[in-house]
Amino acid sequence: MISNSSHSEPLLVLQKVYKQFGGLQAINNVGFAVQPGSIKAVIGPNGAGKTTLFNLIAGNMPVTSGTIIFQGQEIRGKKPYEIARMGMARTFQNIKLFPGMTALECVMVGRHTQSRAGFWAGLFSLPWTWQEERAIRHRSMELLEMLAIADLADVEVSGLAFGQQRAVEMARALAAEPSLLLLDEPAAGLNIYETAEVARLITTIRDMGITVLLVEHDMSLVMDVSDEIVVLSFGSKVAEDTPPKIQKNADVIKIYLGEDGTA
Numbered sequence: 001m002i003s004n005s006s007h008s009e010p011l012l013v014l015q016k017v018y019k020q021f022g023g024l025q026a027i028n029n030v031g032f033a034v035q036p037g038s039i040k041a042v043i044g045p046n047g048a049g050k051t052t053l054f055n056l057i058a059g060n061m062p063v064t065s066g067t068i069i070f071q072g073q074e075i076r077g078k079k080p081y082e083i084a085r086m087g088m089a090r091t092f093q094n095i096k097l098f099p100g101m102t103a104l105e106c107v108m109v110g111r112h113t114q115s116r117a118g119f120w121a122g123l124f125s126l127p128w129t130w131q132e133e134r135a136i137r138h139r140s141m142e143l144l145e146m147l148a149i150a151d152l153a154d155v156e157v158s159g160l161a162f163g164q165q166r167a168v169e170m171a172r173a174l175a176a177e178p179s180l181l182l183l184d185e186p187a188a189g190l191n192i193y194e195t196a197e198v199a200r201l202i203t204t205i206r207d208m209g210i211t212v213l214l215v216e217h218d219m220s221l222v223m224d225v226s227d228e229i230v231v232l233s234f235g236s237k238v239a240e241d242t243p244p245k246i247q248k249n250a251d252v253i254k255i256y257l258g259e260d261g262t263a
């Protein structure tokens with residue numbers, strides 16, 4: 001499902017979210033909204049709580065308290081696959097592609113999770129799935145074309161450069177037709193050219209009508225693509241603003257100067 005950008009309700013809303021690990025307050029009263037059709041980034045120093053926040057949003061761990069609403073529905077108690085079916089897809093910091101498959105096959109697997117017949121029936125090529133199989137192949141190829149990586153379709157993913165694998169992983173996530181795509185450090189381990197390519201992919205995805213929420217360390221990427229940025233420090237939200245304003249925010253500068261001298 002592609003999000004409807006004329007819809008005025010936020011696609012994702014976090015309200016007073018807390019997450020505690022024993023005595024550690026990993027997420028402390030965090031709230032923000034993600035508007036449909038936008039790119040929002042969550043940044044913050046190591047240990048700020050970014051990954052924890054993603055895990056809460058995707059349903060990989062329960063909140064201690066607070067509310068997360070996706071497409072108008074509270075996600076508390078829902079399993080990650082149920083949230084995925086509602087239209088939330090994610091990529092992981094460590095790329096999770098099947099080594100023996102081609103790029104096209106990897107995207108088709110992502111598509112199968114949404115198909116009626118399912119992945120296993122597809123693998124065994126049961127007759128009633130042939131038509132669906134053709135449709136899946138067609139849409140998967142279309143996605144590779146949209147991301148301008150159709151030339152990689154028949155290449156085994158293990159033979160691809162790291163940046164190309166990231167692109168295939170994004171195409172695979174899109175194959176589930178999400179309204180919201182969560183990207184976990186999409187530039188991790190990439191060189192500056194590959195990072196620039198990831199920036200292009202993210203804006204292409206947004207232009208396809210898909211809302212993007214990303215966690216990222218690479219400031220140039222974040223400043224380049226984001227409509228809005230949330231800054232976390234020690235589990236709390238210290239700022240939420242547009243990239244130019246975040247770059248001038250005294251609290252944010254202090255946090256980053258304290259860490260590595262860049263803001």
Ligand SMILES: Nc1ncnc2c1ncn2[C@@H]1O[C@H](COP(=O)(O)OP(=O)(O)OP(=O)(O)O)[C@@H](O)[C@H]1O
Nearest residue numbers: 021022024026044045046047048049050051052053
């Ligand atoms: N499952 C867990 N059990 C206990 N503590 C945890 C768990 N997951 C995270 N933490 C702690 O919660 C805090 C936030 O961690 P988190 O990984 O969310 O930060 P982060 O901003 O993603 O960091 P990084 O940028 O290094 O990935 C850290 O102090 C971390 O040690």
